[in-house]
Amino acid sequence: MAYVVIVAAFAVLVGAFVVRGYGFPDVPALGVFLLLALLHIVLPDAVVETQTRVSLASVVQLAGLPIVGPAGASVVGAVLGVSLGRGLPWNKRLFNAAQFSLAASLGGLVYLWAGGTLLPELLAGPTELVEGLALPLFVADVAQAVVNLVALAAVVRISTGIPMRHQMLLVLRGTGLAYVGYGVIALTMVVLWRPADLGPTAAVIVLAPLVVAQWAYRQHAEELRGQQRALEVLVAAVEAKAPRLAGHSARVAELSGRMAEQLGLSPQQVADTRVAGMLHDVGQTSLPTPLVRALDLTDPAASRDYPARSAAILGDLDFLRGAIDPILRHQEGMSVGSGTSLPARIVGLADAYDLLTQVGDALGRVHAPTRAEALLAERAGNDPAIARALHVALTRPSEPGPRR
Structure with a gap:
């Protein structure tokens, strides 16, 4: 609990810093992103064999950096953490909210530090899009991944004793490449939203295939659970003999x-x-x-x-x-x-x-x-x-x- 409180306090401090420094550049867009965050209550991440395979949260969190800024992304991150923790005890939901908010705030700062712009619609030509949007967004993607990884590994280390290095390597093996994919999808969403001027329609175009993929993975997860039950019956037969x-x-x-x-x-x-x-x-x-x-x-x-x-x-x-x-x-x-x-x-x-x-x-x-x-x-x-x-x-x- 001490660790959860420390992470939450740090998240609040960093969130207050980005709100004071950058504000909310696009309030209507922030409202859309908050709705997308709340969407996770009915469309949670697809988890197969304890690994998150398709995560709308990662795409929404990253795409929000150029559109609603670090401050807006921090708020969206907090809502995402709460919605993803549905059904969990309050302390775990608090940790999720703090972890996601902190990753979004720090990711937003890294995005701006790497030369990212909060006005991607003003970028002209491929070179400016790469330098002012694509590269900074991928750097921010790495930063968010590191923050999430360290925060998760630390809480696992404190609560179970599993070494942080082992837990970090374990998560990286399972989801490391997925972060690259989330970065590409988030970049596509930002380009369609701002430079292509599709607005919130971009979220529908980009996220709809992910929702279908989530459904497919959930069906696969249910099939695996059925297989597991069948295997347990076989084991029970051995133990009966x-x-x-x-x-x-x-x-x-x-x-x-x-x-x-x-x-x-x-x-x-x-x-x-x-x-x-x-x-x-x-x-x-x-x-x-x-x-x-x-x-x-x-x-x-x-x-x-x-x-x-x-x-x-x-x-x-x-x-x-x-x-x-x-x-x-x-x-x-x-x-x-x-x-x-x-x-x-x-x-x-x-x-x-x-x-x-x-x-x-x-x-x-x-x-x-x-x-x-x-x-x-x-x-x-x-x-x-x-x-x-x-x-x-x-x-x-x-x-x-x-x-x-």
């Missing part, structure tokens, strides 16, 4: 995903690796229950062919295509010179670690985390980078909710 594995699949999935992120895999590879960790034991559902309950899962030779059974059960599901190889070969990843893929080795190590620390080895001994790490590090097939990723993943606090 082998009660000792209760929670094992979820833990391996979480640990596999963290390790994949630490090793710099792409977002899709991270998702596939996490799913593979969740479903790596599904093949056990096709084995007799007495055999499953007697299976020594810490010994690949004794585990028979259940990874192949898992791959056979799931092979016809197109949305699991990227997870099939790690599921099929996760045990091979613990062998010397196996040549298995990195996701397979990640899942194999995460599986072995959880078995040693939660289920027990061949003698039924449950090892302490540090001892399990040491045992796995000694295995010949384990390279130092993966062992290091395991250690970092284990020492990292739990992730917060959806990232914006």
